[in-house]
Amino acid sequence: xxxxxxxxxHSVIEKGQTVTLRCDPISGHDNLYxxxxxxxxxxxxxxxxxxESKQDESGMPNNRFLAERTGGTYxxxxxxxxELEDSGVYFxxxxxxxxxxxxxxxxxxxxxxTVL
Amino acid sequence: xxxxxxxxxxxxVAEGNPLTVKCTYSVSGNPYLxxxxxxxxxxxxxxxxxxxxxxxxxxxxxxxAEFNKSQTSFHLKKPSALVSDSALxxxxxxxxxxxxGKFQFGAGTQVVVTP
Numbered sequence: 001x002x003x004x005x006x007x008x009x010h011s012v013i014e015k016g017q018t019v020t021l022r023c024d025p026i027s028g029h030d031n032l033y034x035x036x037x038x039x040x041x042x043x044x045x046x047x048x049x050x051x052e053s054k055q056d057e058s059g060m061p062n063n064r065f066l067a068e069r070t071g072g073t074y075x076x077x078x079x080x081x082x083e084l085e086d087s088g089v090y091f092x093x094x095x096x097x098x099x100x101x102x103x104x105x106x107x108x109x110x111x112x113x114t115v116l
Numbered sequence: 117x118x119x120x121x122x123x124x125x126x127x128x129v130a131e132g133n134p135l136t137v138k139c140t141y142s143v144s145g146n147p148y149l150x151x152x153x154x155x156x157x158x159x160x161x162x163x164x165x166x167x168x169x170x171x172x173x174x175x176x177x178x179x180x181a182e183f184n185k186s187q188t189s190f191h192l193k194k195p196s197a198l199v200s201d202s203a204l205x206x207x208x209x210x211x212x213x214x215x216x217g218k219f220q221f222g223a224g225t226q227v228v229v230t231p
Contacts, residue, residue: 004159033218043206043221056218091160105219107152107160
């Protein structure tokens with residue numbers, strides 16, 4: 001079974017540009033999460049999809065971030081325009097409902113975003 | 117507000133010696149507790165979790181963790197460390213009252229196992 005995949009693995013852009021990150025969850029997983037780790041700090045929650053619906057976007061930093069999950073499969077996270085403080089590693093995770101919030105989340109390898 | 121603390125940025129241990137990675141938390145009620153490991157250039161891999169029941173939880177790769185409610189801790193342990201255990205370890209909690217169960221992570225602890 002394929003795991004969670006993310007693309008690209010690295011992205012280097014200039015301040016003011018736009019970047020789109022993609023996440024493909026494990027097939028059949030309804031729950032999809034986005035997290036971000038800024039250098040050396042804790043991994044922070046950004047938002048949570050159940051199928052194509054946003055259930056919790058309380059962690060989204062501001063309106064420069066837009067997440068979508070068309071058709072309830074893969075998800076994209078767009079940053080427009082990017083700022084220096086957006087640099088970090090963006091992780092995607094997915095889970096299959098079964099134990100409720102005790103479900104194990106399976107993480108992708110992350111996308112390292114550098115904004116210059 | 118809930119929080120997770122991993123007091124050590126780095127833990128150094130010689131191969132064959134016991135390994136402990138500390139985690140304490142501040143969450144209302146009884147949380148769900150998780151440990152994840154990140155190897156270089158890889159995603160976070162699930163190690164183990166505490167949901168309910170026995171306070172000692174056994175997980176992957178010979179790791180175990182003990183839930184201590186009075187000390188609000190969930191330390192990760194391995195009796196005999198291997199060089200291949202060198203990685204970044206994250207403790208995470210989920211508040212049982214949170215309908216959708218987002219994780220609160222610690223800052224991570226880098227484990228270095230020397231031959």
